Amino acid sequence: NAGVTQTPKFQVLKTGQSMTLQCAQDMNHNSMYWYRQDPGMGLRLIYYSASEGTTDKGEVPNGYNVSRLNKREFSLRLESAAPSQTSVYFCASSAPNYEQYFGPGTRLTVT
Amino acid sequence: AQSVTQLGSHVSVSEGALVLLRCNYSSSVPPYLFWYVQYPNQGLQLLLKYTSAATLVKGINGFEAEFKKSETSFHLTKPSAHMSDAAEYFCAVSVHGSGNTGKLIFGQGTTLQVKP
Numbered sequence: 001n002a003g004v005t006q007t008p009k010f011q012v013l014k015t016g017q018s019m020t021l022q023c024a025q026d027m028n029h030n031s032m033y034w035y036r037q038d039p040g041m042g043l044r045l046i047y048y049s050a051s052e053g054t055t056d057k058g059e060v061p062n063g064y065n066v067s068r069l070n071k072r073e074f075s076l077r078l079e080s081a082a083p084s085q086t087s088v089y090f091c092a093s094s095a096p097n098y099e100q101y102f103g104p105g106t107r108l109t110v111t
Numbered sequence: 112a113q114s115v116t117q118l119g120s121h122v123s124v125s126e127g128a129l130v131l132l133r134c135n136y137s138s139s140v141p142p143y144l145f146w147y148v149q150y151p152n153q154g155l156q157l158l159l160k161y162t163s164a165a166t167l168v169k170g171i172n173g174f175e176a177e178f179k180k181s182e183t184s185f186h187l188t189k190p191s192a193h194m195s196d197a198a199e200y201f202c203a204v205s206v207h208g209s210g211n212t213g214k215l216i217f218g219q220g221t222t223l224q225v226k227p
Binding site for chain 2: 056
């Protein structure tokens with residue numbers, strides 16, 4: 001039982017490049033989330049998916065797109081990376097009682 | 112709308128001293144409340160949760176928190192700090208609305224430093 005897995009763990013991009021962050025969970029959870037974490041700002045929700053086939057914007061969606069590929073997988077795409085997107089990205093899934101389980105994170109640097 | 116405020120971005124205690132991390136929330140409906148811990152270069156791990164049962168909640172690693180509705184607080188405590196408790200701690204409140212999205216709103220975090 002791996003819980004929530006994320007790939008890659010580290011990534012360096014140049015401004016304007018694109019990339020996709022992958023996330024998968026094996027807990028049969030309906031809801032999944034993408035957050036970014038920046039110093040002093042806590043976790044900010046980028047996008048979420050309450051169930052397979054649905055996605056919704058969170059607090060900071062600009063510059064990102066998501067795909068809920070199936071119940072297990074939820075990917076985050078940066079179409080044209082900007083230095084302001086340098087951050088640590090966390091994927092999470094939640095049980096029906098709102099308890100969220102987090103992946104180990106992806107450290108992204110955009111130069 | 113729901114919100115959460117953590118008082119103090121940085122707390123420093125001596126090993127063996129009481130740990131008190133403060134969290135106040137705002138919610139128009141009975142909330143679910145959570146404390147998560149993040150060790151360096153890791154993801155967030157659940158410490159404890161309040162989901163409308165007992166108001167005093169016990170979690171892992173000797174931590175506990177008390178839900179006080181009259182004070183809209185959910186402060187995290189531990190009687191005796193250990194060096195391994197040094198980490199960042201996040202308080203979170205559930206977002207209730209149309210449908211069960213499972214969304215949480217997180218506080219800005221409190222970094223706990225434990226001095227020998």
